[in-house]
Amino acid sequence: MIARLAVALLAGVLFGLGLSLSGMVDPARVLGFLNLAGRWDPSLAFVLGGALLVAVPGVMVQRRLARPVLDEQFHLPQARAVDARLVFGAALFGIGWGLAGFCPGPALAALSLGLAPVVLFVAAMAVGMVAHDRLVAPAIARRIENHQAR
Amino acid sequence: MMPWMQALAGGMLLGLSAMVLLIGNGRIAGISGIFGRMLDGSQVAANAAFLLGLLAGPPVFAALAGHPPAVVVQAGWPAVLAAGLLVGVGTRMGGGCTSGHGILGLARFSKRSMVATGVFMATGFATATLMGVLR
Numbered sequence: 001m002i003a004r005l006a007v008a009l010l011a012g013v014l015f016g017l018g019l020s021l022s023g024m025v026d027p028a029r030v031l032g033f034l035n036l037a038g039r040w041d042p043s044l045a046f047v048l049g050g051a052l053l054v055a056v057p058g059v060m061v062q063r064r065l066a067r068p069v070l071d072e073q074f075h076l077p078q079a080r081a082v083d084a085r086l087v088f089g090a091a092l093f094g095i096g097w098g099l100a101g102f103c104p105g106p107a108l109a110a111l112s113l114g115l116a117p118v119v120l121f122v123a124a125m126a127v128g129m130v131a132h133d134r135l136v137a138p139a140i141a142r143r144i145e146n147h148q149a150r
Numbered sequence: 151m152m153p154w155m156q157a158l159a160g161g162m163l164l165g166l167s168a169m170v171l172l173i174g175n176g177r178i179a180g181i182s183g184i185f186g187r188m189l190d191g192s193q194v195a196a197n198a199a200f201l202l203g204l205l206a207g208p209p210v211f212a213a214l215a216g217h218p219p220a221v222v223v224q225a226g227w228p229a230v231l232a233a234g235l236l237v238g239v240g241t242r243m244g245g246g247c248t249s250g251h252g253i254l255g256l257a258r259f260s261k262r263s264m265v266a267t268g269v270f271m272a273t274g275f276a277t278a279t280l281m282g283v284l285r
Contacts, residue, residue, distance in 0.1 A: 001195075004174075004175050004196055005195060005196060005199040006199075007170060007171065007174035007175050008171065008175060008177075008196045008197070008199040008200040008203070009199040009200065009202060009203040010170055010203065011167045011168075011170045011171040011174070011175075011179060011200055011203065012167075012199065012200040012201060012202060012203020012204040012205075012206070012207070013203040013204075013206050013207055013210060014163050014164075014166055014167035014170060014203075014207075015163075015164060015167040015168075015179065015181075015200075015203070015204050015207060015249075016203060016204045016205065016206060016207010016208060016210070016211070017160075017163055017207045017210055017211055018160045018161065018162070018163030018164040018166075018167060018207075019160065019164070019207060019208075019219075020160070020207055020208045020210075020211035020212075020215075020219040021156055021159055021160035021163060021211060021219075022156060022157045022159070022160020022161055022163075022164070023153065023156060023157060023160070023219070023220070024157075024160065025207075025208060025219050025221060026219065026220045026221050026222055027221070027222070027223055027224070027225075028220075028222040028223075028224055029220075031224065031278050031281075031282075034274045034275050034277075034278030034279070035278040035279050035281070035282035036275060036278075036279045036282075037279050037282045037283050038282050042154070043153060043154065043157040044157070046154050046157035046158045046161060047157045047158070047160055047161035047164065048161060048252060048253070048256075049158065049161060050157065050158040050159065050160065050161025050162040050164070050165065051161040051162065051164040051165035051168070051253045051257075052161075052165065052253065052256060052257055053158075053161075053162060053165065054162050054165025054166050054168075054169060055165040055168050055169060055253055055254065055256075055257035056257045058165065058168070058169035058172065058173070058257065059172075059254075059257045059258050061169075061173065062169075062172055062173055065173065067176065068172070068173055068174060068175055068176030068177075069173060069174050069175075070174055070175050070176075071175055071176040073176060074172075074176040075176050075177050075178070076178065076258075077178065077245070077260070077262075079245065079262060080261075080262065081262075082261060082262055082265050085243055085244070085245075086244050086245060086262055086265060086266055087244075087265065087266075087269055088243060088244070089239075089240045089241070089242070089243025089244025089245065089266075090240065090244040090251070090265070090266040090267075090269035090270040090273075091240070091244075091269050091270070091273045092236050092239055092240030092243065092244070092273075093236065093237055093240030093241050093244055093247060093270045093273075094240070094269060094270035094271065094272065094273030094274040094276075094277065095236050095240070095273050095274075095277045096232070096233040096234070096235070096236025096237035096238075096240055097233070097237060097248075097270060097273075097274045097277075097278075098273065098274040098275065098276065098277025098278035098279075098280075098281065099225060099229050099230075099232060099233035099236070099277055099278075099281065100223065100225040100229055100230050100233035100234075101223075101224070101225070101278070102230075102233060102234075102237065103181075103237065103247050103248045103249075104181040104182045104185055104237065104241060104247050104248075104249075105181040105204065105247070105248065105249050107234075107237075108181065108185060108201060108204050108205065109204050109205065109207050109208055110208065110221045111205060112205045112206070112207075112208050112209055113208060113218060113219075113221055115221060115223065117223040117225070117227065117230045118221070118223065120227060120230050120231060120234065121230050121231075121233060121234040121237075122234065123234065124230070124231050124232075124233070124234025124235045124238065125185075125234040125235070125237050125238040126185075126189055126238065127234075127235065127238060128234060128235040128236065128237065128238020128239040128240075128242075129182070129185070129186045129189055129238040129239070129241070129242050130189055130190075130238075131235075131238070131239060132238065132239045132242040132243055133186065133189075133190060133242055136239065136243065137242070137243075
C-alpha cells in the first residue's frame with residue numbers, strides 16, 4: 001500500500017513538473033494554441049507529441065505484461081461504445097477549455113501558486129463534477145431505463 | 151532551451167508520469183477521473199497522493215529552474231466560473247479530459263478517446279477563436 005502511494009505521488013510530481021516545464025500550466029499559452037485568430041503558439045502540439053512519444057511504446061510494453069508491478073490486475077476503461085454522452089460531454093469540456101484555457105490537470109497544479117481565479121475555476125469544476133455524478137448521470141440512467149421499458 | 155524543446159520535454163514527462171502510474175499501479179493517469187473519484191470518495195488515498203504530487207509540481211519546478219512557472223489568467227471571473235462548471239460536467243459525462251483521452255486514450259488507440267479528443271479540440275478551437283475575435 002505504501003509503495004502504491006509512493007508511485008502515485010511520484011507520478012503526480014512528474015505530471016506537475018511536465019506541465020510547468022512545457023508551459024501548459026499557463027492558460028494564456030493554452031489559449032495561444034486554441035485561438036487561431038491571434039499569434040498562434042504551437043507548443044501544445046509539441047506537448048501532446050512528446051507525451052505520445054513516451055506513452056505509445058509504454059503501452060506496447062504494458063500489453064506484454066500480465067499485471068502491473070504493484071497490483072493484481074490492470075484497471076483499464078471497459079467502455080467501448082461511442083455514444084451521445086461521450087460526444088456531448090467532450091463538446092462541453094472543449095467549450096469550457098476554450099473559454100478560460102484551463103483543463104483539470106493544469107488548474108489543479110496551478111492551485112499551488114495561490115491565484116484567486118484558479119481557486120474559483122477548481123471550485124466550479126468540483127461543483128460541476130459532483131452535480132454531474134449526483135444529478136445528471138442518474139437522470140440520464142433513468143431516461144435510458146424508461147426508454148428501454150417502453 | 152527553446153520554447154518548443156521545453157514543450158516537447160515537458161510532454162515527455164507527462165508521458166513518463168502516465169507510464170509510471172500504468173505499469174506501477176495499473177491505473178490510468180486521467181486527471182478528471184482521479185479528481186472526480188476522490189470527490190466521490192473512492193480510492194481516496196492513492197488519488198490524494200497523486201494530486202498532492204501534482205500540486206507539488208510547480209514549486210518543485212520553481213526550486214529547480216529558479217523561477218515559478220508563469221500562470222496568466224486572461225478570462226474574467228464570470229467566464230472562469232462558467233468554464234469551471236462546463237469542464238467539471240463535460241469531463242465526467244465524456245469520461246475524461248486532455249490527459250485520460252488525449253494522452254492515454256490516444257496511446258492505447260482507443261476509438262472512444264480518438265472521437266472525444268477530436269470533439270473537445272474542435273469545440274476548444276472554436277470557442278477560444280470566437281472569444282479571441284470578440285475581445
